[in-house]
Amino acid sequence: MDTGKTSMLALNARKGYSLDRNFYCDDGIFAEDMEHVVSRKWIVAGHVDRVRRKGDYFLFKIGDESIIIVRSGEATINAFYNVCRHRGSLICTQPSGRVSRLTCGYHAWSYGLDGELLAARLMPADFAKKDNGLHRCHVRVLHGFIFINLCERDPVDFDATFGDLERHLDFHGFAGAKIAHTQSYPTDANWKLVVENFVECYHCTPSHPEFSSMHPPEALIAFGAGTSSGPADAVQDYLPTLRAWERRAAALGRPSGTIDDGPDSSHLRLLLQRTIREGYDSETEDGRPASTLMGKRRAFDQGRMYLSFSPFTHLVATNDFAVLFQFTPRRTMRTDVDLTWLVDGAASDYDVPRMTWGWDRTTKQDKEITENNQVGILSKRYRPGRYSEHERRVETFQEWYFGQFGRSDS
Numbered sequence: 001m002d003t004g005k006t007s008m009l010a011l012n013a014r015k016g017y018s019l020d021r022n023f024y025c026d027d028g029i030f031a032e033d034m035e036h037v038v039s040r041k042w043i044v045a046g047h048v049d050r051v052r053r054k055g056d057y058f059l060f061k062i063g064d065e066s067i068i069i070v071r072s073g074e075a076t077i078n079a080f081y082n083v084c085r086h087r088g089s090l091i092c093t094q095p096s097g098r099v100s101r102l103t104c105g106y107h108a109w110s111y112g113l114d115g116e117l118l119a120a121r122l123m124p125a126d127f128a129k130k131d132n133g134l135h136r137c138h139v140r141v142l143h144g145f146i147f148i149n150l151c152e153r154d155p156v157d158f159d160a161t162f163g164d165l166e167r168h169l170d171f172h173g174f175a176g177a178k179i180a181h182t183q184s185y186p187t188d189a190n191w192k193l194v195v196e197n198f199v200e201c202y203h204c205t206p207s208h209p210e211f212s213s214m215h216p217p218e219a220l221i222a223f224g225a226g227t228s229s230g231p232a233d234a235v236q237d238y239l240p241t242l243r244a245w246e247r248r249a250a251a252l253g254r255p256s257g258t259i260d261d262g263p264d265s266s267h268l269r270l271l272l273q274r275t276i277r278e279g280y281d282s283e284t285e286d287g288r289p290a291s292t293l294m295g296k297r298r299a300f301d302q303g304r305m306y307l308s309f310s311p312f313t314h315l316v317a318t319n320d321f322a323v324l325f326q327f328t329p330r331r332t333m334r335t336d337v338d339l340t341w342l343v344d345g346a347a348s349d350y351d352v353p354r355m356t357w358g359w360d361r362t363t364k365q366d367k368e369i370t371e372n373n374q375v376g377i378l379s380k381r382y383r384p385g386r387y388s389e390h391e392r393r394v395e396t397f398q399e400w401y402f403g404q405f406g407r408s409d410s
């Protein structure tokens with residue numbers, strides 16, 4: 001597929017303005033997005049806690065694809081396209097389960113957990129089972145997070161892309177973490193609207209009272225959506241507070257550092273660490289923890305980590321729990337938004353309502369404002385509008401997005 005429509009419209013995009021409406025509602029552009037952006041990225045499908053035992057599987061749906069994520073051994077998680085090699089039926093139809101074989105319900109072809117075709121009745125003599133195994137999807141596991149990549153050729157190098165995140169993921173103990181709660185917020189909006197909303201905090205004060213209550217206002221302006229998301233003078237004003245917190249956190253063992261990938265990067269990663277509201281130990285209604293310390297922590301450091309693996313997968317970690325955000329494009333104006341709350345693997349006494357208070361409300365609000373944004377853009381009177389200085393990362397995202405259509409490495 002060529003990149004014609006997107007590239008042509010990109011030429012008319014005005015820097016500092018929101019995108020032309022076609023980027024948010026045109027099926028042809030969505031198809032190009034799937035081909036040139038979504039299918040070339042390493043995207044988190046879920047956490048290993050979903051497939052702890054052999055034969056455990058879950059389905060990850062992205063665009064028109066359904067991917068079977070299955071544990072086939074102690075150390076092996078496989079990912080297969082959920083497409084029978086006989087006549088193409090879905091094989092697994094339940095969203096998750098445990099199986100000893102993957103058996104298609106249509107004519108009962110059955111496959112091993114390694115994808116090999118094991119049984120197919122009454123086939124001609126020249127039929128070779130070994131040539132009819134399931135189509136594999138690229139898969140890697142990094143500190144508990146299962147990444148898939150739909151690329152048909154060699155995908156962008158995984159270790160080179162994410163290797164520098166390991167010390168942070170290790171400190172937070174994600175490999176051994178367990179799932180405390182999951183919630184889905186399917187959003188009737190184009191995936192770029194969902195991402196754009198998540199990478200700006202211009203809307204935090206008007207739209208998110210709970211979220212805003214857990215953070216210093218000056219931090220939300222300076223760093224609400226990343227190190228380069230706010231006005232330069234607000235960043236300068238807040239830096240001394242941030243530096244003082246970094247020194248305290250480092251003394252308690254937290255690995256320091258930030259990452260702020262530019263628009264030329266393959267995954268537009270972001271790593272930001274900062275303090276939460278003064279006197280708060282956790283992102284909860286009253287600041288009291290909802291669980292025990294995660295990972296290698298020795299004490300509460302009043303900080304939080306915001307980590308983007310890509311525009312499709314984000315992680316927010318306070319000291320006692322973390323939230324995984326998955327933004328998965330499904331159709332032109334439909335995006336799956338799935339949140340997973342993670343706690344330390346050894347935690348037993350954790351409080352789910354306390355833990356979900358902030359992000360559950362915030363994500364419901366985000367769903368509403370993003371869907372309203374989509375409906376407004378469908379109007380014939382919509383025209384690209386000017387961004388504030390608090391929406392700089394939206395501009396970076398758009399520059400990155402347009403850049404994907406000329407990439408050769410991924």
Ligand code: FES
Binds near residue numbers: 086105
């Ligand atoms: S389509 Fe799966 S067995 Fe026929």
Ligand SMILES: [Fe+2]
Binds near residue numbers: 207362
């Ligand atoms: Fe929001």
